[in-house]
Amino acid sequence: MKKLLALCLTLLMLGAAGTAFAATKLVIATDTPPRTMDPQGSDADSNLSYMANFFDALLQRVGASGKLAPALAVKYERLDANSWKFYLRKGVKFHNGNPFTAADVKFTFERMADPKVSEFVNTGKSIDKVEIIDDYTVIIRTKAPVPWFDQVQPNLFIMDKESTEKRDPAQVGLKPIGTGAYIFKEWVKGSYIKMVANPDYWGGKPQIDEIEARPITESSTRFAALASGQADMVWGVPVEMLSRVKKDPRVQVVSRPARRCIFLALTNKPGTPMADIRVRKAIAMAINEDEIIEKVMWGQAKKAAQIPDPITTGYNRDIKRVEYNPTEAKKLLKEAGYENGFEITLAGPNDRYVQDAKICEAVVKYLAKVGIKAKLDVKPKSIFFPEVVKGVHQFYLIGWFDGASDMGRTYGKLIHTHDKEKGYGGFNGTRYSDKELDAMIEENIKIVDLKERKKFLQELNKKAMEEKLAVIPLHYQVDLYAIQKNKGISFSPRPDRWMVAKEISIKK
Numbered sequence: 001m002k003k004l005l006a007l008c009l010t011l012l013m014l015g016a017a018g019t020a021f022a023a024t025k026l027v028i029a030t031d032t033p034p035r036t037m038d039p040q041g042s043d044a045d046s047n048l049s050y051m052a053n054f055f056d057a058l059l060q061r062v063g064a065s066g067k068l069a070p071a072l073a074v075k076y077e078r079l080d081a082n083s084w085k086f087y088l089r090k091g092v093k094f095h096n097g098n099p100f101t102a103a104d105v106k107f108t109f110e111r112m113a114d115p116k117v118s119e120f121v122n123t124g125k126s127i128d129k130v131e132i133i134d135d136y137t138v139i140i141r142t143k144a145p146v147p148w149f150d151q152v153q154p155n156l157f158i159m160d161k162e163s164t165e166k167r168d169p170a171q172v173g174l175k176p177i178g179t180g181a182y183i184f185k186e187w188v189k190g191s192y193i194k195m196v197a198n199p200d201y202w203g204g205k206p207q208i209d210e211i212e213a214r215p216i217t218e219s220s221t222r223f224a225a226l227a228s229g230q231a232d233m234v235w236g237v238p239v240e241m242l243s244r245v246k247k248d249p250r251v252q253v254v255s256r257p258a259r260r261c262i263f264l265a266l267t268n269k270p271g272t273p274m275a276d277i278r279v280r281k282a283i284a285m286a287i288n289e290d291e292i293i294e295k296v297m298w299g300q301a302k303k304a305a306q307i308p309d310p311i312t313t314g315y316n317r318d319i320k321r322v323e324y325n326p327t328e329a330k331k332l333l334k335e336a337g338y339e340n341g342f343e344i345t346l347a348g349p350n351d352r353y354v355q356d357a358k359i360c361e362a363v364v365k366y367l368a369k370v371g372i373k374a375k376l377d378v379k380p381k382s383i384f385f386p387e388v389v390k391g392v393h394q395f396y397l398i399g400w401f402d403g404a405s406d407m408g409r410t411y412g413k414l415i416h417t418h419d420k421e422k423g424y425g426g427f428n429g430t431r432y433s434d435k436e437l438d439a440m441i442e443e444n445i446k447i448v449d450l451k452e453r454k455k456f457l458q459e460l461n462k463k464a465m466e467e468k469l470a471v472i473p474l475h476y477q478v479d480l481y482a483i484q485k486n487k488g489i490s491f492s493p494r495p496d497r498w499m500v501a502k503e504i505s506i507k508k
Contacts, residue, residue, distance in 0.1 A: 026489070032046040108158045194210065289474055313407060344394070352384075389426065415471065491504050
């Protein structure tokens with residue numbers, strides 16, 4: 001009897017131990033699917049969010065602070081205006097067992113310049129050469145000064161030279177082989193992405209053993225996954241359902257003011273109404289942003305006067321936004337010769353930003369009240385963004401935050417005259433052009449001193465927003481997340497909104 005009792009007790013203890021050390025799994029419902037598993041195949045922050053789990057960059061941004069920290073480089077220094085020296089971490093292995101060395105860094109940066117496989121061509125083309133000093137030291141020389149070069153590093157994930165060269169681009173885009181905290185397991189497009197903890201990760205094995213990310217673009221379906229318990233966390237709580245989510249005692253809502261600004265881009269092509277600054281101001285004055293925030297965004301947004309957020313170099317708190325004034329808008333249109341308005345098409349995505357299609361609908365209605373007849377053209381982001389790059393639209397809604405936290409970089413992409421050869425205006429879809437702003441944008445890259453640079457960019461920002469009204473800022477979003485309370489999940493949102501699973505933990 002005593003032996004039987006002892007055996008039972010032993011089995012109970014083993015069972016308890018098995019429970020205590022049971023593998024942990026987290027199911028996360030996200031609002032945007034990945035486009036590819038090639039870390040250079042998409043520069044969209046939504047895609048980089050997934051890649052941050054499979055790959056590492058030379059540097060990383062850490063947690064809620066977003067501060068720059070070592071990753072595959074343990075330290076770095078700027079040798080001169082065009083040269084950066086990185087000291088690499090030793091003993092790191094890719095998921096296929098290959099050792100990480102300077103050769104992988106050189107290969108990665110050179111591959112970025114290939115438009116056939118990379119959406120980081122501007123960065124790749126900016127590199128003059130990568131010098132390998134030894135297996136764990138590299139010097140990267142740029143063709144011209146790139147003041148934000150270190151700040152953009154967390155977006156530039158390092159690839160394994162050997163396995164990437166052996167596989168064709170399609171294979172690279174299906175199976176990631178990085179050094180990251182999680183190892184790729186399976187991707188069923190439109191359904192889920194599975195990943196498992198890397199036991200040999202240089203930063204220590206992540207606390208959660210398996211992550212299953214389920215991209216659900218439809219907001220009500222994403223909410224249902226949370227409410228039914230099929231998802232442990234939700235990235236992107238639908239604002240129209242926020243009050244319902246908050247009332248659920250099983251769920252905790254986590255929010256953070258977003259860095260992303262939602263704005264209207266518009267052409268200034270000669271011969272179009274928007275070439276006249278009075279028309280541009282009239283459009284801005286016609287839009288009741290307070291009402292958009294209250295009724296469309298359900299209070300989950302903050303008015304914007306400029307594209308950069310407060311942590312971005314170049315943010316200028318003195319910039320004043322053009323406020324809602326339909327009476328003055330009609331007056332300006334009359335002065336500009338458009339008393340009876342004009343016709344225009346407003347384009348935008350319907351599955352990328354919070355309430356994006358509804359914001360577009362509201363803008364169309366506001367414009368109609370001052371006589372501007374705007375036709376609505378919203379579509380999936382997979383169609384819309386390639387159209388922006390091609391310069392198809394003269395007027396559209398889009399969102400932006402700068403991953404390098406530098407307004408000079410942002411303006412070079414968004415409002416500099418489109419110049420593919422020089423690498424400017426890649427996201428200037430309306431083909432806006434202003435020689436004075438172009439000159440200032442090109443001048444800013446020569447300024448290395450951060451204090452001087454900040455002042456210069458603030459002046460550039462003020463001129464672009466108040467004098468030129470290069471774009472019409474609407475609002476900054478609020479990032480919303482929801483967590484099942486009984487799961488013991490510990491999570492703090494990142495400024496870039498990335499889903500970095502190694503920063504999430506579960507109390508066992």
